[in-house]
Amino acid sequence: TLGPDGLRHRCGPGAVEIGQAHARPPGSEAARDVLSHSPACAGDEPLTTATERGKVRVVTAAQGLQHPWGMAFLPDGRLLVTERPGRLRIVGNDGRLSAPLEGVPAVAAVGQGGLLDVALDPEFGDNQLVYLSYGEPRDGGNGTSVARGRLTERGLEGLQVIFRQLPAIDSRHHFGSRLVFDRGGRLFVTLGDRNSERARAQAELRVEQRRVP
Secondary structure, three states: OEOOOOOEOOOOOOOEEEEEEOOOOOOOOHHHOEEEOOOOOOOOOOEEEEEOOEEEEEEEEEOOOOOEEEEEEOOOOOEEEEEOOOEEEEEOOOOOEOOOOEOOOOOOOOOOOOEEEEEEOOOHHHHOEEEEEEEEEEOOEEEEEEEEEEEOOOEEEEEEEEEEOOOOEOOOOOOEEEEEEOOOOOEEEEEOOOOOOHHHHHHOOOOOOOOOO
16 A cells, blocks of 8 residues: 555565665665564554664565565665575565575574575676575584575575584574675674573684685
8 A cells, every 4th residue: 555655555464664765866775774674554654764864764665574584685676585484585676575486595493593694795796696694404403504506587506505603503592693795705794602602602702714715
């Protein structure tokens, strides 16, 4: 339905809302600064909030997702969204959800685990590589891992695990995880302390660098 602001609002669980900065044109990077998963309902007053960059108006972009966790915009404006139970979908520019994409790794969807963040390679336009962080089921428990694959019309191909948090721990808690590329093309991965390893994680806090072929 259309709200009094002339924007389309959807109501229901699993909604993804995108805030658009009034001071910047829709579709710009600044227009994507504010993201949330709170459902908006038709008929509600449009949510507007002030930020350092100007006023932001929040509109619902999609609904029907089950625990959406990570998001990454594709060059054509569509949105890759992870669902924590283990699905990766594409939200079209019209708000429609794709079927779950193929080639996603098996996940440990227990407690706070599952399919977590998603990020595009800095050279995505040339290599179509997509990176995923997720709780991976393993012998002796589970752990946070990062894998990458090439995005096709059907899903991910050539999936390769490039990082595993060790050791595996039998836990349902504190997997992390966010994926961020810096301007030099290095991938930063945040990890949880798995709850049972909180003291050790703080004592051994460090930044680790690895080269991925």
